[in-house]
Amino acid sequence: MARTRTTKKLAQRIDLNYFKRPTPLKRAKFWLSLALPLLALIWITWRGFSGDHRVYSSGRMSKAHAVLEKDCAACHLRTAGAFSAKTADAACLDCHDGPIHHAEQIYAPNCTTCHIEHRGRISLVATSNASCAQCHARLLTRSGNLPLWAHIRSFEDGHPQFAALRSVGDARASDPGTIKLNHAIHMKPIRRGPNGPNVHLECGNCHRSTAAKADLTFADEKYRAATVSYKDSDEFLPVRAESLKPPRSETGRELMAPVKFANACTACHLLTFDRRFDFGVPHDKAEVIHAFLVRTFGEYIAAHAGEVRVQRDPGRDLTGKPITPEFRTLTPAQWVIDRTAVAEDLLWRKTCKQCHTLSFSPKSSRGKIELSVSQGNDSDTLASVSGELPKVAPANISLQWMPHAKFDHGAHDGFTCVSCHAKAMTSTESSDVLLPGIETCKKCHAPGPDHAESRCFECHTYHDWSKRKEVTPKFTLPALGTGGR
Amino acid sequence: MRMDRTQRGWALASLAVVAISGVAYTVYTLESPQGPRGGSTVGLMFGVIGFGFMIVAALLGARKRVPTWRIGRAQAWMRGHLWLGFLALPMILFHGGFHFGGTLTRVLMWLLIVTVFSGVFGAALQHYIPQVMTSDVPLETIYDEISRVRSLLREEADRSIELLCGNLGLSKHSNEEGQRAGGFTALRTIAASAVPLRTSAAVSAGASAAVAAAPEIILLSEEESAPLCRFYLGEMRPFLEGRKQGGQRLADAAKAGSAFAGLRTLLPAPAHSTLTDLEDICDEARQLTRQERLHRWLHGWLLLHIPLSLALILLGAIHAVMALRY
Numbered sequence: 001m002a003r004t005r006t007t008k009k010l011a012q013r014i015d016l017n018y019f020k021r022p023t024p025l026k027r028a029k030f031w032l033s034l035a036l037p038l039l040a041l042i043w044i045t046w047r048g049f050s051g052d053h054r055v056y057s058s059g060r061m062s063k064a065h066a067v068l069e070k071d072c073a074a075c076h077l078r079t080a081g082a083f084s085a086k087t088a089d090a091a092c093l094d095c096h097d098g099p100i101h102h103a104e105q106i107y108a109p110n111c112t113t114c115h116i117e118h119r120g121r122i123s124l125v126a127t128s129n130a131s132c133a134q135c136h137a138r139l140l141t142r143s144g145n146l147p148l149w150a151h152i153r154s155f156e157d158g159h160p161q162f163a164a165l166r167s168v169g170d171a172r173a174s175d176p177g178t179i180k181l182n183h184a185i186h187m188k189p190i191r192r193g194p195n196g197p198n199v200h201l202e203c204g205n206c207h208r209s210t211a212a213k214a215d216l217t218f219a220d221e222k223y224r225a226a227t228v229s230y231k232d233s234d235e236f237l238p239v240r241a242e243s244l245k246p247p248r249s250e251t252g253r254e255l256m257a258p259v260k261f262a263n264a265c266t267a268c269h270l271l272t273f274d275r276r277f278d279f280g281v282p283h284d285k286a287e288v289i290h291a292f293l294v295r296t297f298g299e300y301i302a303a304h305a306g307e308v309r310v311q312r313d314p315g316r317d318l319t320g321k322p323i324t325p326e327f328r329t330l331t332p333a334q335w336v337i338d339r340t341a342v343a344e345d346l347l348w349r350k351t352c353k354q355c356h357t358l359s360f361s362p363k364s365s366r367g368k369i370e371l372s373v374s375q376g377n378d379s380d381t382l383a384s385v386s387g388e389l390p391k392v393a394p395a396n397i398s399l400q401w402m403p404h405a406k407f408d409h410g411a412h413d414g415f416t417c418v419s420c421h422a423k424a425m426t427s428t429e430s431s432d433v434l435l436p437g438i439e440t441c442k443k444c445h446a447p448g449p450d451h452a453e454s455r456c457f458e459c460h461t462y463h464d465w466s467k468r469k470e471v472t473p474k475f476t477l478p479a480l481g482t483g484g485r
Numbered sequence: 486m487r488m489d490r491t492q493r494g495w496a497l498a499s500l501a502v503v504a505i506s507g508v509a510y511t512v513y514t515l516e517s518p519q520g521p522r523g524g525s526t527v528g529l530m531f532g533v534i535g536f537g538f539m540i541v542a543a544l545l546g547a548r549k550r551v552p553t554w555r556i557g558r559a560q561a562w563m564r565g566h567l568w569l570g571f572l573a574l575p576m577i578l579f580h581g582g583f584h585f586g587g588t589l590t591r592v593l594m595w596l597l598i599v600t601v602f603s604g605v606f607g608a609a610l611q612h613y614i615p616q617v618m619t620s621d622v623p624l625e626t627i628y629d630e631i632s633r634v635r636s637l638l639r640e641e642a643d644r645s646i647e648l649l650c651g652n653l654g655l656s657k658h659s660n661e662e663g664q665r666a667g668g669f670t671a672l673r674t675i676a677a678s679a680v681p682l683r684t685s686a687a688v689s690a691g692a693s694a695a696v697a698a699a700p701e702i703i704l705l706s707e708e709e710s711a712p713l714c715r716f717y718l719g720e721m722r723p724f725l726e727g728r729k730q731g732g733q734r735l736a737d738a739a740k741a742g743s744a745f746a747g748l749r750t751l752l753p754a755p756a757h758s759t760l761t762d763l764e765d766i767c768d769e770a771r772q773l774t775r776q777e778r779l780h781r782w783l784h785g786w787l788l789l790h791i792p793l794s795l796a797l798i799l800l801g802a803i804h805a806v807m808a809l810r811y
Contacts, residue, residue, distance in 0.1 A: 130519075
């Protein structure tokens with residue numbers, strides 16, 4: 001007997017009302033379709049009734065504003081009982097002042113144009129390049145005067161070479177400093193040093209950031225402890241970027257500390273002036289040095305009266321000058337004048353001139369020192385020891401090379417100096433600008449996850465904080481989180 | 486719905502929409518100092534379009550509930566549901582600038598992602614499973630009636646075994662067998678005749694004339710029928726009842742074939758035709774089990790897809806109102 005199926009018999013097995021009966025699958029589908037939207041509705045209603053409006057927030061607040069996360073009304077002002085979607089600048093200005101960027105600017109964006117909230121725990125300072133490019137891509141000014149670089153879209157697109165490296169006309173960029181320093185020679189092994197042969201200087205022997213402890217390998221305590229009559233302004237150009245500094249404390253590692261003679265040069269560059277003395281002249285103005293020499297020689301001759309009889313040194317017979325007798329007997333005052341002149345000749349024409357730019361002119365200040373030289377019971381008044389003193393040009397050392405941007409040496413601690421300042425190894429002229437070019441920065445600072453930040457805010461500050469106004473605080477601690485002020 | 490060449494028009498149109506939207510989004514992102522934001526004009530436009538796509542996709546459910554609606558063909562609705570539902574995801578991602586935002590928007594984003602991907606998963610299942618169903622389950626029946634057909638198969642097997650082995654107290658058909666919509670069940674007639682249904686091969690081949698062979702009643706002795714009774718009561722009946730017992734040989738076609746071959750060697754030749762019927766019943770029951778499993782795959786994803794999409798539409802509407810109002 002074979003079991004057979006006909007369509008009719010198969011159809012007869014089916015209850016024609018089967019679709020009216022719920023199956024477990026249909027039943028589950030129905031109840032879930034009812035329960036899940038209902039749950040969603042209950043959840044949103046419950047959040048509404050509990051007064052927690054964070055559910056409607058478009059994202060987490062920035063790090064600085066995280067404390068306001070529950071307090072929508074702090075920024076979204078209530079109008080007719082409802083929050084406004086847009087935040088008014090007034091809400092920001094209640095706590096922060098936002099000084100203008102530039103007197104010449106023709107457009108002042110709203111706070112929220114650049115500082116975008118509800119993007120998670122970001123830094124609000126990290127604005128997009130597009131925020132700056134709104135104006136700088138096609139720069140317009142009130143006066144109509146435009147800089148050459150009026151089309152900057154980003155660090156990669158349109159940013160000019162750093163100002164300090166830009167040539168002006170035919171004149172190449174040059175260091176305004178007047179100290180004659182040959183970096184190339186200093187970076188090569190030096191045959192003789194203060195502590196032995198074959199000194200190999202490193203950048204850090206002279207250059208350290210302000211906050212770092214100075215390297216005193218080549219320092220001299222006497223010079224470090226000495227007081228000087230010249231001021232910092234005689235040595236360094238002023239830092240001019242006060243107006244564009246961010247309103248936050250600095251680490252002191254941003255800029256390099258000025259290189260001081262007392263810290264970095266004295267060990268090799270001795271300011272000796274006479275073989276009778278094992279110390280040098282002060283590192284000071286010419287007038288101070290002149291007075292020092294007169295006083296030192298005066299004190300010496302008072303203690304060594306026999307030295308007023310002077311034997312001619314054939315080695316110092318100079319062409320064009322009259323040859324002195326074999327032996328001369330000088331008064332103490334004449335001896336001091338004579339020795340001072342010789343010492344100053346050495347200093348002005350060799351020792352000082354090696355690094356400083358000196359200028360002699362008839363109008364140069366002349367030292368006039370009253371000095372009493374005692375020799376036994378005789379008293380000889382040195383009425384006047386005077387000479388032509390040179391004028392030392394201000395050193396004009398630049399501490400900050402980018403006045404409109406901020407650079408932090410401390411953030412670049414991990415890199416060797418010459419990896420950026422490669423020119424220091426070969427520079428022979430003090431007028432060489434050893435600031436690395438923009439291309440060096442672009443090696444690391446570029447868009448993309450494999451590179452360091454390259455957006456405008458990394459180096460530039462928008463608000464002119466020198467024009468900052470103080471604000472009156474509005475919040476009290478207990479009121480935060482409850483919507484109160 | 487099969488994903489074949491007939492979908493090409495929708496696929497190309499969707500690709501074009503994504504491409505145009507992508508270009509518009511890129512331009513908008515580059516030109517906007519604040520970056521992409523849902524509240525900007527372009528952001529809102531993407532949001533409205535995305536939510537519109539979701540609504541249209543959700544209307545398929547309404548269309549199915551009222552099949553008499555004369556608004557477009559069911560096939561067009563299904564294609565629209567598939568492609569517009571899929572397009573809602575990129576539109577909403579463009580709307581939010583690929584940010585998930587706050588609590589509500591994050592919930593919405595995840596609801597959308599899970600809904601869309603469960604839909605894609607379902608579409609893939611609906612493409613492949615019907616082919617598997619056709620090849621693996623030629624005796625497919627209506628899913629909702631599987632349990633009933635299974636009980637009918639068991640009763641048919643009970644009757645067959647009692648004809649051969651004598652009364653085992655199994656042959657009782659349920660009262661539910663009574664009047665069914667539109668007539669009587671096939672097995673009611675069979676049960677009344679108390680003989681297995683027999684028709685010629687010609688009938689099953691579609692010939693018009695059915696030849697009913699005379700019933701041949703064979704009653705085995707207790708000793709002869711013992712192996713069959715043990716097999717039927719111990720293995721086959723629990724299998725037909727759908728009880729989950731470990732090591733069911735009959736669930737596997739090859740093992741079931743071996744079991745029945747073994748029984749044939751133990752039973753006299755006149756009982757072999759009944760054995761063939763029992764083997765056939767087992768095969769049909771096995772196919773129904775397979776059909777149940779495939780059906781669960783084919784429709785199970787809807788337990789996730791439909792409730793989530795309804796929650797998405799509801800919360801999306803709340804988000805739209807709150808965002809536009811405030």
